[in-house]
Amino acid sequence: xxxxxxxxxxxxxxxxxxxxxxxxxxxxxPGIVYEVQSNLIEAVRQRLREINYEAPxxxxxxxxxxxxxxxxxxxxxxxxxxxxxxALIEKSKTIxxxxxxxxxxxxxxxxxxxxxxxxxxxxxxxxxxYLEELQITETDEKIIAAINxxxxxxxxxxxxxxxxxKKYLNKPIKRRLRKK
Numbered sequence: 001x002x003x004x005x006x007x008x009x010x011x012x013x014x015x016x017x018x019x020x021x022x023x024x025x026x027x028x029x030p031g032i033v034y035e036v037q038s039n040l041i042e043a044v045r046q047r048l049r050e051i052n053y054e055a056p057x058x059x060x061x062x063x064x065x066x067x068x069x070x071x072x073x074x075x076x077x078x079x080x081x082x083x084x085x086x087a088l089i090e091k092s093k094t095i096x097x098x099x100x101x102x103x104x105x106x107x108x109x110x111x112x113x114x115x116x117x118x119x120x121x122x123x124x125x126x127x128x129x130y131l132e133e134l135q136i137t138e139t140d141e142k143i144i145a146a147i148n149x150x151x152x153x154x155x156x157x158x159x160x161x162x163x164x165x166k167k168y169l170n171k172p173i174k175r176r177l178r179k180k
Contacts, residue, residue: 053087
């Protein structure tokens, strides 16, 4: 997959649940050792960064989930996971937000890496409205936990890309003391 044209063709015609974006692992005696199709995955990741993540939503979703699920097995996380997650949410809006929130919590490193994002204010408002509506009707505990995580951690004011809000968040809190 070294050829850029072939790689671009793979990215543009990616089919959901492709077996090529998966770990192929085997167990060893002290623990689990994983062999990764690192050439393909590394080439896809690098090319996606070069083309600003202009790729099918299914590829972004599968790549995001792939990194989150397998990070615990390889004791680490892809350092640009936040970029993949941000591209996924910006393209799919509310369609894959629950998948994003559930898998962001798969492993501590994923939670940190996937939080390295800056959302546009309109997107945050749209997703918060969606999550608040979903919160009323949802009964699945895993999804409820993901919704709470999203409302409290991922789609709060601190992730909005707005200089006025950042300025507001960086101000020290001034408390007035009441005179007795």
